[in-house]
Amino acid sequence: MSNFFKEALPFYKKLSKEEQKLIANNIYEKTFLKGTIIHSGSQDCTGLFLVEIGAVRAYILSEDGKEITLYRLLPRDICMFSASCVMNNISFDIFMETITDTVVHVIPPDIFKTLKNTSLPVADYISKLMASRVSDMVWVIEQVVFKSFDKRLAAFLLEMSAIEDSNTLATTHDQIAKNLGTAREVVSRMLKYFESNNLVELNRGVVRIIDTDALYNLSES
Amino acid sequence: MSNFFKEALPFYKKLSKEEQKLIANNIYEKTFLKGTIIHSGSQDCTGLFLVEIGAVRAYILSEDGKEITLYRLLPRDICMFSASCVMNNISFDIFMETITDTVVHVIPPDIFKTLKNTSLPVADYISKLMASRVSDMVWVIEQVVFKSFDKRLAAFLLEMSAIEDSNTLATTHDQIAKNLGTAREVVSRMLKYFESNNLVELNRGVVRIIDTDALYNLSES
Structure with missing residues (x-):
């Protein structure tokens, strides 16, 4: 297990020693081949994804099978929708597929939930990340409509x-x-x-x- | 000044007495006639809006003047993009226009910033609100594309x-x-x-x- 996450998680250094240990003891690494669906809608709750190598596209699906890409995750990008059971107010099904062979680090949902509820740096980081996702979505809307x-x-x-x-x-x-x-x-x-x-x-x-x-x-x- | 905000701000009861006082002493009420542009892009930083009466539409604008509505604010809805200078990672210009005569309560940006940086309940509420905005945007994308x-x-x-x-x-x-x-x-x-x-x-x-x-x-x- 590499220590990549220690410098790639933006809130890691701001956590207490116990919180850091909680992550270090529970985060795990996973490798996916190109073209793997790694997250399927809001029922799926794997945990927080941190990409080390590769690329992932996040997309939505219509009832009749049409898709549109919402954003892409590249190395050092983090996605929380893969921990949708931990997040409130997520009322859509998002899917994620690896574009190339990909290595992600995963913080399990219960660990992520604990940190989210007790740590100001984590809560603050989540709102920043959400704001940049809102920006991604607005970009898609501008593209499609304008x-x-x-x-x-x-x-x-x-x-x-x-x-x-x-x-x-x-x-x-x-x-x-x-x-x-x-x-x-x-x-x-x-x-x-x-x-x-x-x-x-x-x-x-x-x-x-x-x-x-x-x-x-x-x-x- | 009504005390509407005390029960309408979801995080108010979770704040310390000092934080509550900070809001109570600084929040102000504003009335707008139907059709008023109350927020114009990311340069505009009025503060956090809490709607008491009326309705507001939030929209984006293309270079050639096309518009699309992203979401609507109804009574008890809160918008933070009107405090965009306080938020990070907002890379788009959003506009807001009153649909009917509207009364909003405004928390000034510096007060909002202080609370956001020091209060876990506020930081947590922001991430929830952001998540529901992401959901709004995905809804618009689904509408437009599908x-x-x-x-x-x-x-x-x-x-x-x-x-x-x-x-x-x-x-x-x-x-x-x-x-x-x-x-x-x-x-x-x-x-x-x-x-x-x-x-x-x-x-x-x-x-x-x-x-x-x-x-x-x-x-x-």
């Missing part, structure tokens, strides 16, 4: 390229559609339009970015 | 009717469009469709609901 689809798709391709550190994205049009909350046909049409403008190159199951600058300008326009 | 416009419009008309306690809504198609983040033409077309199905009756600046049950069934379908 931004046209070509810009959203360009931004998404660049983001995935940064996460995977590659210009060659192994992804289907269906997967992209699920991230952006739209239909596969809409994605295919726009990707073909991008290809005809020499922004990307398409092959079966692969989107290769060939003009990063142009995609960037489009996403920011 | 629900077709006829259902959203039906739900909106019913909600306004409940808030104003009347079946006759004094509102323009443009105002409805701003609430729902769409174009006026889209609203006009759908309202005309509703009218042709005897769900509503349209007159200049007025939408009258004539079949509440049918609208309800549509919104839930």
Whole structure:
């Protein structure tokens, strides 16, 4: 077990020795392969997740199976919705899937609950984290309501390229559609339009970015 | 000054006598006429709002003037984004407008900040409130991404009717469009469709609901 959590949990240093011990004795590490669903809705209460390696996407699901990505967790990011039984006022089902092979550290729900109810630094950190999640959600709303689809798709391709550190994205049009909350046909049409403008190159199951600058300008326009 | 805040602030009874006095000595009441913009973006830091009478809508604004409503504040609701200078990790500009004549109680930002940094009950309440705001945002995303416009419009008309306690809504198609983040033409077309199905009756600046049950069934379908 690495000591990564000691410097990665923003509130760790502000805790009492007993509280620190409570975490150190109970936190555990878990490794997931790419594409694993690690959290399924509000019934699922694994505990607080702290990402050490990899990337996770958090998304919601409609009754008819449509998805939209709400935010992504990267190394040092923390998610509390995976401890939804501990949180109040969470009235939605959130799902999480690993984008790459991922290592997380988990604080079990009962430990998290104890700290949340007795420690001001933890309570304060939770409200900060929640505020940044509200910001994430507002960003999604702005994207969906205010931004046209070509810009959203360009931004998404660049983001995935940064996460995977590659210009060659192994992804289907269906997967992209699920991230952006739209239909596969809409994605295919726009990707073909991008290809005809020499922004990307398409092959079966692969989107290769060939003009990063142009995609960037489009996403920011 | 009424003592409404003493029983309406969920954390009030859990505070020390000094903390209670700090609030009682500094909270003030403010009355706004319908249609007043009471908060304009993250530069604006009035303090924590507690609504006693009336209704407020919180919305975001695109560069080209499009709006979408994120949530509404009704009596006993509390908003902290109006104290955005005190909150961390808020990276968006939120606006608030009174829907009816409204009375709010305001805790000034410096008082709110002191309590937030020293009181566990306040810090815990903030994280709960933030969690319910995240839920509000997810609801908006679900509406916008997963629900077709006829259902959203039906739900909106019913909600306004409940808030104003009347079946006759004094509102323009443009105002409805701003609430729902769409174009006026889209609203006009759908309202005309509703009218042709005897769900509503349209007159200049007025939408009258004539079949509440049918609208309800549509919104839930």
